[in-house]
Amino acid sequence: MEKKFLAQKSNECRIDILQMVFNASSGHIGGAFSAIDIMTYLYFHKMNFSKENYLDNSRDRFILSKGHASAALYACLAHKNIFSRNELSSFRKIDSMLQGHPSRKTTPGVETSTGSLGQGLSFANGCAMALKMKKINAKVYCMVGDGEINEGQFWEACMTSSRYSLDNLRVILDYNHLQIDGFIEDIKNPSPSKMRFESFGFHVIEINGHDFDEIDRAFEEADGVQKKPVFIIAHTIKGKGVSFMENNVNFHGSPPKKEEYEKAMKELSDV
Amino acid sequence: MSEKKSLREAYGKTLVELGKEHEDIVVLDADLAKSTKTELFKKEFPERFFDMGISEADMIGTATGFASVGFKPFCSSFAMFLTGRVYDQIRNSIAYPHWNVKLVSTHAGISVGEDGASHQCIEDLALMRAVPGMTVLCPSDAVMAVSLTKKLYEYESYAYMRLPRNELDSLYQESDDFKIGKSVVHSIGKDITIIACGAMVSIAKKTLMRFKSMGIDAGLVDMYSIKPLDKEIVREVLKTSKGILTAEEHSVIGGLGCAVAQIASAEKRVMMDFLGIEDSFGESGTPENLFEKYNLTEEAILKKGKILYDKL
Numbered sequence: 320m321e322k323k324f325l326a327q328k329s330n331e332c333r334i335d336i337l338q339m340v341f342n343a344s345s346g347h348i349g350g351a352f353s354a355i356d357i358m359t360y361l362y363f364h365k366m367n368f369s370k371e372n373y374l375d376n377s378r379d380r381f382i383l384s385k386g387h388a389s390a391a392l393y394a395c396l397a398h399k400n401i402f403s404r405n406e407l408s409s410f411r412k413i414d415s416m417l418q419g420h421p422s423r424k425t426t427p428g429v430e431t432s433t434g435s436l437g438q439g440l441s442f443a444n445g446c447a448m449a450l451k452m453k454k455i456n457a458k459v460y461c462m463v464g465d466g467e468i469n470e471g472q473f474w475e476a477c478m479t480s481s482r483y484s485l486d487n488l489r490v491i492l493d494y495n496h497l498q499i500d501g502f503i504e505d506i507k508n509p510s511p512s513k514m515r516f517e518s519f520g521f522h523v524i525e526i527n528g529h530d531f532d533e534i535d536r537a538f539e540e541a542d543g544v545q546k547k548p549v550f551i552i553a554h555t556i557k558g559k560g561v562s563f564m565e566n567n568v569n570f571h572g573s574p575p576k577k578e579e580y581e582k583a584m585k586e587l588s589d590v
Numbered sequence: 591m592s593e594k595k596s597l598r599e600a601y602g603k604t605l606v607e608l609g610k611e612h613e614d615i616v617v618l619d620a621d622l623a624k625s626t627k628t629e630l631f632k633k634e635f636p637e638r639f640f641d642m643g644i645s646e647a648d649m650i651g652t653a654t655g656f657a658s659v660g661f662k663p664f665c666s667s668f669a670m671f672l673t674g675r676v677y678d679q680i681r682n683s684i685a686y687p688h689w690n691v692k693l694v695s696t697h698a699g700i701s702v703g704e705d706g707a708s709h710q711c712i713e714d715l716a717l718m719r720a721v722p723g724m725t726v727l728c729p730s731d732a733v734m735a736v737s738l739t740k741k742l743y744e745y746e747s748y749a750y751m752r753l754p755r756n757e758l759d760s761l762y763q764e765s766d767d768f769k770i771g772k773s774v775v776h777s778i779g780k781d782i783t784i785i786a787c788g789a790m791v792s793i794a795k796k797t798l799m800r801f802k803s804m805g806i807d808a809g810l811v812d813m814y815s816i817k818p819l820d821k822e823i824v825r826e827v828l829k830t831s832k833g834i835l836t837a838e839e840h841s842v843i844g845g846l847g848c849a850v851a852q853i854a855s856a857e858k859r860v861m862m863d864f865l866g867i868e869d870s871f872g873e874s875g876t877p878e879n880l881f882e883k884y885n886l887t888e889e890a891i892l893k894k895g896k897i898l899y900d901k902l
C-alpha cells in the first residue's frame with residue numbers, strides 16, 4: 320500500500336468534494352469527508368474496479384448506502400476515469416449525469432441508486448449471494464451511516480448477511496456520531512456497537528477510519544475470514560479535513576458560504 | 591357453468607416450468623411461500639429459492655442485488671405486504687435504478703375474506719400505477735395467469751402482477767395469447783361497455799344477457815393490463831359505446847377505472863361510472879358475503895349500468 324499516494328488522492332478528492340458542493344450551493348460535505356479516506360483506499364488500492372472492467376461481473380463492487388455522500392463517490396469515480404473530471408462541475412445541476420444522490424441510470428460506475436436510507440445492504444447482500452451462486456470470486460463493499468442504521472431494513476439485512484454466511488461481503492460503518500438532528504447517542508444509540516454486530520453474526524473489526532494503516536489491516540484481515548460476513552466499525556470524524564467543519568453538524572447538508580469555502584480550500588491546499 | 595381454478599396455483603406451477611427451462615430465474619418469498627405457492631418452486635429448486643423471512647423490505651432489496659448480477663428474480667407475498675409495506679423500496683430500489691425484478695402478489699382485494707381489512711389490499715393497483723415505469727397486471731383466470739407469468743419472465747423490466755386468494759371461473763383456452771399492454775374484447779356494446787379486470791370479469795360476463803333482456807346492449811372488455819393500458823381498445827370502444835362502466839375488486843380511487851377515464855375523457859364526450867370499493871376498508875366475512883356487501887355483484891353491475899344507460 321502506498322500510503323502517501325492514498326493520502327494525496329483523498330486530499331484531492333476532498334478538494335473536489337468541496338468545490339462540487341460550493342458550485343452547486345447544495346450537497347453533503349460532512350458525511351463525504353468522513354467517508355472519503357476509506358473510499359479512497361477501496362477505489363485506489365483494494366478493489367478490482369477500473370475503467371476497463373467496471374461493467375464486468377467479476378468486478379468488486381462498492382455500494383454507498385448512505386447516498387447523500389454522493390460527492391465522495393463521484394470524486395472517486397472521476398479520479399478512476401470512469402467519467403471525465405469536467406463532469407464534476409455539473410453536480411446537482413439540470414441535465415447533469417451527477418444527480419444529488421447516486422443514480423445508476425445516469426452515472427457510469429454507480430452500482431445502484433441510493434439516497435433513501437437503509438436500503439443499500441439488502442442490495443449488497445443480493446449481489447454477494449448471486450456472486451456466490453455464479454462462483455464469481457468478487458467482493459462486495461457496502462458503506463452505511465451511523466444515523467442510517469436507525470432504519471429497520473438495515474437490521475433485516477444484517478440477519479440476511481449472516482444467514483447466508485456472506486464472507487464475500489464487507490459492511491463499513493461510518494461511525495461519525497452525527498446525524499441531521501444531532502448526536503446519534505441522543506437519538507437511537509447504536510452502542511455497544513461491536514457486541515451488537517457480533518451478536519448479529521458478523522466478524523467485527525474496529526478501526527480509525529482515517530488511518531490508512533489501520534484501514535489496510537482491517538481489509539486484509541477481512542480477506543482471511545471464512546463463512547462469516549465482515550463488519551468494519553470505522554471511527555470517523557464528520558467533516559474530517561477542515562478544522563471548522565469537523566464534528567460540526569451544520570455541515571451535514573448545508574453548503575459553505577464563500578468565506579468558509581475559501582478558508583476550507585486554503586486548509587486543504589496546505590496539506 | 592365453468593370450472594373454477596386457482597390463479598396462485600397456476601403461478602406456482604408456471605414458476606417451476608420456467609425454472610426448468612431457465613437457470614437465471616430465482617424466487618424470493620417472505621414467509622408466505624405456502625400461500626403464494628412459490629413453495630412449488632422451492633421444492634423443485636431449493637438452491638434458487640430464498641425465504642427472506644418476514645422482512646419484505648429486505649426481500650425487495652436482495653432481489654435487486656440478484657438482478658444486478660444477471661439473475662431474473664420473482665418476489666412474492668400478499669398484496670398488502672408486497673406493495674404498501676414496501677412502496678419506497680419498490681420505488682427507490684427497483685424502479686429508479688431500473689432493476690429487472692418481478693413482483694407477483696397473491697391475496698389481493700377483499701376476497702381474502704375472513705382475515706379482514708388488515709390483509710385486504712384494495713389500493714395496490716393505485717400504488718403500483720403511480721410508480722414511474724411500472725407495469726401492472728391483473729389476470730382474470732388461471733390460464734391467463736400462466737400466460738402472463740411466462741410473459742413476465744421474458745419482459746425486460748420491472749413489473750407487478752396481482753392474484754386473488756380464491757379460485758376464479760375459467761374463461762380462456764390454453765391456446766389464447768395474452769400480451770402485456772393488450773386486452774381481451776369479449777364484445778363491444780352499442781349502449782355501454784363494461785371494462786373489467788380480475789374477479790370482476792366473469793361476474794360482468796354473466797350480466798351481458800341480463801342487460802339484453804332489459805333492452806340494454808352491453809359489451810365487455812377484460813382489461814388485464816392496467817399499465818400499460820390498451821388505449822387502442824378504449825378508443826375502439828368509444829366509437830360504438832356511449833357509456834363505459836369499469837369494474838374492479840379494488841378501491842375506485844386510482845385503479846383500473848381511473849386509468850380508463852384518463853384515456854377516455856381525453857378522447858371524446860363519454861359518460862362513465864366506476865364500480866369498485868368505495869373509499870373504505872373491507873372487513874371479515876366470507877368472500878361471497880363481502881362481494882355482496884361491497885357491491886361487487888351482478889346485481890350491482892346491472893344497477894349501475896342501468897343508471898348509466900338512463901343518463902346517456
Ligand SMILES: Cc1ncc(C[n+]2csc(CCOP(=O)(O)OP(=O)(O)O)c2C)c(N)n1
Pocket residue numbers: 349350351353385387434435436437463464465466467468493495497498499557571
Ligand atoms: C429514509 C430516509 N429518511 C431520511 C432521509 C434524510 N436524511 C438524509 S442524510 C440523513 C442523516 C444521515 O445520517 P448518517 O447516516 O449518520 O450519515 P452521515 O453522518 O454519514 O452523513 C437523513 C436523515 C433519507 N435520505 N432517507
Ligand SMILES: [Mg+2]
Pocket residue numbers: 464465466493494495496497498
Ligand atoms: Mg453519521
